[in-house]
């Protein structure tokens with residue numbers, strides 16, 4: 137088998153890339169390790185920057201997003217027992233963010249690809265990439281008990297943090313920046329109306345909490361917890377009472393549909409390209425979810441990669457492919473900074489450095505009262521301008 141772009145991974149990055157390449161007449165084959173049902177039901181991110189929605193619009197995959205997505209013009213910061221609204225639209229010349237579950241976006245893109253009869257293989261095993269430093273890289277895998285191989289011009293490693301593409305790059309060719317945080321998030325999905333029309337980010341003496349949503353009847357709620365938190369120690373009652381303490385009494389309870397612990401990490405692998413292998417999304421970088429940036433950053437990488445591949449396959453040379461990593465990393469590091477900043481500002485640190493604690497409270501107080509500081513938060517939250 138042969139294709140122009142072999143894509144490893146059918147998450148937001150791989151599926152969007154495949155669709156945008158298809159729009160430009162570039163062939164791609166997508167290989168996904170898990171089943172369709174699994175990737176369509178994996179609860180993860182849910183907040184899209186304005187530019188991410190526009191990108192999905194341009195890609196022709198935003199129909200249901202516009203019907204079912206919830207447009208938000210602001211958010212609330214809670215600290216010292218009080219709420220402070222951040223007018224995202226007012227501070228950014230009218231920009232908004234949209235709540236739409238990642239798994240819904242994934243469902244939409246899978247349906248569009250399969251309806252068009254384009255290649256997307258689920259449940260592939262033993263995926264490996266070969267000859268990535270040459271002009272004829274190859275992907276091999278096992279499917280239905282048979283060995284398969286795909287010759288490509290380019291391979292896109294969109295296989296997330298635990299995928300095989302990044303580890304296929306010789307370690308000496310990569311520089312890794314990694315920071316683990318001394319806390320995690322215990323997240324629940326609950327059949328209950330959101331506590332507020334907008335997201336609530338709370339800093340509380342017990343730790344951070346976030347109230348967000350997936351629809352008008354399904355809430356997504358998070359609590360700061362230990363990185364090795366034992367979920368079995370958290371009964372539904374204990375979860376709801378911890379959430380109420382941190383977020384306030386207006387929180388409505390409902391049946392918990394799903395719960396899990398999400399690790400908090402900042403990670404960047406540089407460069408995001410080795411020969412003809414290009415990494416995009418979580419395969420190259422991870423942000424702590426506080427700034428809601430993981431899926432948005434994956435979409436931003438894909439935009440840059442599509443431009444580079446379009447130029448390459450149109451015979452306009454490799455200059456944009458050569459610039460791919462630097463162009464992406466410029467945004468990646470700005471988003472890393474913002475995600476780190478939101479995380480350290482809003483979480484409780486158990487080593488309890490009293491000085492830093494006071495500085496964080498002073499910063500929050502300043503933030504809430506300063507249009508300049510709030511504008512910085514708002515323009516990062518709705519999404520920085522794209523390079524391409």
Ligand SMILES: Cc1cc2nc3c(=O)[nH]c(=O)nc-3n(C[C@H](O)[C@H](O)[C@H](O)COP(=O)(O)OP(=O)(O)OC[C@H]3O[C@@H](n4cnc5c(N)ncnc54)[C@H](O)[C@@H]3O)c2cc1C
Nearest residue numbers: 145147148149169180181295296299417418425428430431
């Ligand atoms: C558990 C979890 C919870 C998260 N929660 C939040 C959140 O609450 N809020 C937030 O803003 N962000 C969250 N994120 C981040 C956000 O979901 C990611 O940034 C986003 O999924 C990145 O998209 P991606 O396409 O790069 O990677 P992924 O979505 O990880 O997609 C990678 C795909 O590659 C597949 N794959 C892996 N290995 C192979 C292989 N060897 N061969 C073939 N396919 C392979 C995987 O099955 C997967 O489908 C979370 C991430 C995780 C992992």
